[in-house]
Amino acid sequence: MEPFVVSARKYRPQTFKDVVGQQAITNTLLNAIQNNHLAQALLFTGPRGVGKTTCARILAKMINSDGEEQSEEDFAFNIFELDAASNNSVDGIRSLIDQVRIPPQVGKYKVYIIDEVHMLSQAAFNAFLKTLEEPPKHAIFILATTEKHKIIPTILSRCQIFDFKRITVKDAAEYLKYIAENQGIEADDDALHIIAQKADGAMRDALSIFDRVVSFSGKQLTRKAVTENLNVLDYDTYFTTTDYILQNDIPSLLILFNTTLSKGFDGHHFIIGLASHFRDLMVCKHPNTVDLLEVGDEAKKRYLKQSQQTNNAFLLKAIDIANSTDLDYKTSKNQRLLIELALMKLASITFDGEKKNPESIALSNQIISLVPASHFRNIELANTKATTNNSTTNQNETAPTETKEQITVADTKPIVVPTTATPTVITKETSVTTAEITPPPAIKKLDINAPKRVSGLSLSSLKAKQEHKLNKIDVVIDESTLPDDDFTEEKLQELWNIFVDKIEAEGQRILASNLHSDTPTLKDRTTIAIQLPNDTMKKEVEREKFDLMEYLKKELNNYFITLEITVNEEAIKKFAFTPEEKYQKLREKNPVIDLLRQEFDLSI
Known part of the structure; x- marks a missing residue:
């Protein structure tokens, strides 16, 4: 049984023509040799597995063969490879300098290839400087490293630097296809592209992965075998995920993600691959960027279709x-x-790229019919009789433009008549005989579960309030017919807390916080009193108190209650804003905390 030779050694390039993906560097070196323009100190730098050491060996061989390939010649005695990782001391460099002085016995040049040169110590670098700057005519130094930034500038300034680039996926896949044909292996293009992508620009890694997958699958190299062996997510997973997203199918998305996790894949890997998949779909949108898609031909067709x-x-x-x-x-x-939340967000995107959000609602869906049309007809009759008796009544009335109207009555405020056409303005300034007016029906309970209104400081709210003033109707209602039941302070506080909890659940946290800052009390039979710590909170509560008062009036069955808000400067002390004030509040409640701070020397 013959020993197995890994592909990275078996297919190591022997000439510059065989080097994959470094055409610019190989052409430069060939021209330098042919024109006798080669520097005596070269630095090959770049990622791992891209051909630095290979090019150094090829160059050393070509220098001693006058640019012609002579495989029968053996110049091993003229080529010295040193590992700077294990020979990084000053003594190693001194030994190297002593050897440099001796001219070659065969060929023209002695070539010194120092790999991982960045591992040399500072003293070794300094000992190497003079020889590197003025080497003997028969000596050429080729330094190779993956970390150029670790080499001192005085060394870099004495070398001709060649930056090796990563091997592209296309070049790596083509070279793997060439090797597969030599070995009689049938390989799918998609499978070779996956191997090339997994190698991340390193040809040596690509060849190692290729050997591993061939050992797993034999002479038939398929995409499925590669994905199973390398533990990478297949294209099909992301194509299916995208289909579910476009269909807004959230349940199927969550099941697919759970299946992916059950196969041992990491959620982070899944979301990174999904982002790359969206990127690949993006580059397929324009003919000029299709070449940026580094996949096989079959996969490219699927990307273009999706x-x-x-x-x-x-x-x-x-x-x-x-x-x-x-x-x-x-x-x-x-x-x-x-990850699941991200998938749900993706599935909630509409096809135009935006989510459907409900529009902001300002004073909408809050219209409540409180007074029937017959009530206004009674007012008309009363006003007509008052005009006959007094002969001093002015009446201006504009006919409404719509048959269906909803009337909103605010507490001690005008009635709003919102219409889609030109607003109807009706002004009544005449006193009305209360005996001839039919009492209004019981006011309907305010629906505090209606859609949340926007802030009173928003532009839409200010605009709505301005229309509120323009569309006003002054109506006189007989107050003697309204209910006036007694209630207890405990009942008031219970309803107060219920209302505050509901508006807080609806998102009106500022108003809820203001109402929570004090417990309401009964100043007299119909006056509710609260104390707030500043004028800003008072103005906010006064501006938004209509819903609160309507709710309390209905629940307490007393339409004569009022809210009295006072500013108590002492109440400000209840609130702690700075760390020192918070600490003082805690010390007032528990003086022992001061001993704790002194014992452990704690700071505030």
């Missing part, structure tokens, strides 16, 4: 959500929920 089902706005929003989830993943306490 990209036609999306638009740029959707893909930009999706990439943003996936990228934000990627950034937040490591700091999240519940990482699975974070």
